[in-house]
Amino acid sequence: MTTNTSDGLKAIVADPAGAVIGLDFDGTLSPIVPDPAAARIHPGGAEVLARLGRLVGAVVIVTGRPAATAVEYGSLAGVPGLVVLGHYGLERWEAGALAAPPVHPGLDLARTGLVPLVAGLDGVRIEDKERSVAVHTRQAADPWATLDALRDPVAALAAGAGLVVEPGKFVLELRPPGMDKGVALNAFLGERAARSVLFAGDDLGDLPAFAAVRASGLPGVTVFSGSLEIEVEADIVVDGPPGVLEFLTSVADAVESEARNGAGA
Known part of the structure; x- marks a missing residue:
């Protein structure tokens, strides 16, 4: 201490x-x-x-x-x-x-855009928090590799929706800036x-x-x-x-x- x-x-x-x-x-x-x-x-x-x-x-x-x-x-x-x-x-x-506050308008675009990004990725799940939306890879066969593969496309989606990405342990969260x-x-x-x-x-x-x-x-x-x-x-x-x-x-x-x-x- x-x-x-x-x-x-x-x-x-x-x-x-x-x-x-x-x-x-x-x-x-x-x-x-x-x-x-x-x-x-x-x-x-x-x-x-x-x-x-x-x-x-x-x-x-x-x-x-x-x-x-x-x-x-x-x-x-x-x-x-x-x-x-x-x-x-x-x-x-x-x-x-x-x-x-009111829900950020870009979240609808983020929700729609995430679906094809994670399609076919076993163990990846989307969590909708209403005022943000998160992608979890903890249950994927290789959670670190899956998270890394998603970083750039998720960042691009967030930028296009006027959101920011909050990274965490096996999670990428799209939320208002x-x-x-x-x-x-x-x-x-x-x-x-x-x-x-x-x-x-x-x-x-x-x-x-x-x-x-x-x-x-x-x-x-x-x-x-x-x-x-x-x-x-x-x-x-x-x-x-x-x-x-x-x-x-x-x-x-x-x-x-x-x-x-x-x-x-």
Whole structure:
């Protein structure tokens, strides 16, 4: 753990009301599964987040999924004060209400164009998220080679539709430009007048959020829920969703301990 990491954790523990805890969903709170529709939060995860929600300034999930889907798959509706920024920040779920912009017009062209691109590619599936569309190669016989073969044609299709490509672990996602997890997290930190920040993620799409933590000027911590498929520079590396939840539990324990010690002083 670096000195800066220690400073970030100390700031969260000493001043939890000023802390924002940011989290990705898939691969961070939920294990990666072959079928994205089968993803669910790791057992006990909702309880850990509810505990944190009562202790810190804000818990925010920043995910590529639709916000309401993350709430459903995570059983998160009961987490106190939770905000979910879906589609990399285009959508916002808070207190049961969903706010979202109109669907990008280029997505219809992307949906139509993807069908012939993946035709005949066994194990490749298209996931329609309404405000984005993703191509998954995880179930192909050679997922890396299939992903590489699709990169250029998918990029060309996205450019023609006015979209951008978000690469990830065995996935290429076509989505509207102008928003990423770093932009979304930075805006949320400003909104909440955050005094410290932690962000945990597991994929390439989380790198802008890690960069936002470092650029914020706040005491901060980045947590990578380790993966053999990519290398990410982060302050702390843990072993998947179980490691993330164990770490968050330790943060909650430290906050409660500090509060007890302060009350007894």
